[in-house]
Amino acid sequence: MTKEPLVSYVVVTHNREPKLVQDRIIQSIKNQAYPHKELILVGEQCLYLDEIAVGLHDSPEFEHFEYFNIEKPEEALCIWALVARARNAGIARARGDYICCQDDDNELVPEFTIEMITLMEKNKAKAAWCWRKALEEDGTLFSGNYFPWISDDDARRSILYNIWVNAGVLEPGSAVIKDNLWAARGAERFSTVDPNEWLVHKDVFKLVPYRERYTHNEICYHITFDDIWDEEFSRSALPVVCWQHPGLIYYLGGASNSRPTTAQP
DSSP states (O other): OOSOOOEEEEEEESSOOHHHHIIIIIHHHHTOSOSOEEEEEEEESOTTHHHHTTTGGGOTTOSEEEEEEEOOOSSOOOHHHHHHHHHHHHHHHOOSSEEEEEOSSOEEOTTHHHHHHHHHHHHTOSEEEEEEEEEOTTSOBOOSSSOTTOSSOHHHHHHHHHHHHHTTSOOTTOOEEOOOTTEEETTEEEOOOOGGGEEEEHHHHHHSOOOOOOOHHHHHTTOOHHHHHHHHHHHHTOOEEEEEEEEEEEESSSTTOOOOSSSOO
16 A cells, blocks of 8 residues: 555444453554554443543554543434444544444454455455454354344244355354355345444445434334445445455444354254
8 A cells, every 4th residue: 555544443332341342442443453543432421431531542553532422312212323323423523534433342353454445445445344253242252053133032043043054144163254245045135244344435424324213114123223224335336345354353242132042043
């Protein structure tokens, strides 16, 4: 690369334990094998935001750092609208040529940024996603033998598990989730890409922001903000590429996933 662009990392936190946020996502961003970084830390009425931010203004790893809290709206919104709203608030403050939005409980591998930017430049792409390696809450490797995002419906969990295996996204015995923007089930196409797997050019979020309003059916069927963003991004027809490597260390047990009562669906 002739000139290394600035990369903005937008991290959204609610009331996660400060040390976990510092030790996982923030430390992994510091450890990126890429020199030009800024960190935008967004709290949604986070009680511990000042504690998380301690020392970051003086951190040599960041060319710029800022943090701020946003108030919850008076209007009742579904959880995905709130997440989207917080991410969009951070994106609006970002100054980088590239933007990467992150939850507060995962990690990025050190080569994530440089590999993704290099891949985008080589392929003249506006966005890139990667695969992820999943860990259980206790840090052990995900077995690949169950669908971890449903815990209260055995039949639905089993059906989805088999669909993801047949699509090549999940593999029994493997902790690597090979996410695909166009996973296939016969003639049907669906996306499994997690929002934390993306690194995109700043123009992408101008064209495809995170949606903050949801329809009745989307709320009823618990369609997540990342499912909607992936679909709307696909419709944009912007050039995109996949780094077929687990660049995200993804911890199960967060807001949208939970361990099933049995290991096998």
